[in-house]
Amino acid sequence: MTYKNNAMITRRELLRQISLLTMAGHLEEDINRLPLILRPRDNQPLRCCVYKDRAVVRSKLLPVLGIAADKDDEFTPLSTYAEEALNREKPVNEHILSVVDEACRSCRQVNYTVTNVCKACDGRFCELNCPKNAISMQNGKAEIDEAACVNCGICEKMCPFHAIVYQPVPCMEVCPVDAIDKDAEGHAIINEEKCILCGKCLESCPFGAIMERSHLVDILKAMQNKKELIALVAPALAGQFQAEWKQILEAVQYAGFAKVVEVAEGADTCAENEAKEWEALMKDGQPIMTTSCCAAYTNLAKKHLPNISEYVSHTKTPLYYTAEKVRKENPEALLVFISPCVAKRGEVEASEFIDFNMSVEELGTFMVAKGIEISQIDANNIKLHASDDGRGFAMTGGVTEAVKKYLSDDTEIKAELINGITKSEVKKLKRLKPEKAGFNFLEVMACEGGCVNGCNTIARCAVATRQIQKIIKNK
16 A cells, blocks of 8 residues: 555554454453554654543544444544444444544644754845745844735845745645634634535645544444445555556455446446437537536535536436446345545445445455455456546546547537546636636546546555556557
8 A cells, every 4th residue: 555644644544443452352451552553652752642642542533333423532542433333323423534632733823934054134125025024034134924915925025145944734725625723722723514525635735634533443343243244445446556457456355345337337337328418408408407416516616616506417426326226136235436536435425325434445444454366356346347448537638538438420429538536627617707718518627637536545656557558458
């Protein structure tokens, strides 16, 4: 598995440890000692002291248990939360993303900092041009009054020595919809009314303070109780492990699932229905239609894009069609979606067909905990039913290419792609006038590169993309 930062290593180790304790039947018994085991006294502390490190580990364990981090009461033993997780009938359905206050380092609200390069020059361009008089000379160096600063950036632009630098708050910097605020102590707060569950904050936080509420314990408990679990695997999974696609699918089944179904099968239905819908709308004179398979984008359109929301396709997602079919065939089974992103967890929790979500990251750590070596798996029993076009949904442009194959020969589709939702792309979408767009079909992927680069994936985007392309080419 690829690691982008050390905070990611910590998160995966917590997932692995909870998997091991749950499988061994020792979760309630041993979880209280887990922070001490993971942050031993003789190790160099990451923060001020080992006790702070342990407090952070403790708080991060709650989302892994399926409980939002902001529900933590430091006087409640972890064993009590473990008991709650093991005894609940279904996952908690609130606060998919939450902030671990113990881990949040209260990043500066003022984004401009004066460095030691400052010469305290006679020109004092920064002081003279500051519209709020927030800059003064103290001890031979410019200083910024944080209470007065409005982050306009004029001081940075005016300094001839480039002594003033922009210092971002990582989670706020990457959030495309400004859904992250600060409380009185400077800790991050996620505004759920604005949040589109794109997961960019989860990836960007250098302290690993933003955590996703997991269904891992619920899934492991169902496996131990001999429930029939069926895994619905996202097309993006094909690029996440260095192994043959059939081996990956067989390994998922070997991990404890009765059956594995490719969501790419539902992608074929999605492409066909979207093509029919697009043709009908174009005949009725509608200027554009946008795709609907990316849950983060549909959240964006619903919450932030009143000018575009009515043009989002009414076609259901590949996951919907796959789950609907599997549910009809297996009414008593528990359906688990193997997901590349946080937004899909939101879709799962709103679904009438699906019971649990397991991220690709959780699947990877779970397989490590079980000692499964995918490259050694014999995959002769797996039969593939999805099309290559359906598997292509995992990559930006894949939806458009699949839809084109179902269109009539006399139609002219003018497609536009948005490869990753960013602040600038959101601004463009807000200004978009559909009747003057210059295109009639818009594919939007929240993650650059597509689902292969989702916030819960474990392989680098370029590597995952090449692997899926190889699978499609060699079939």
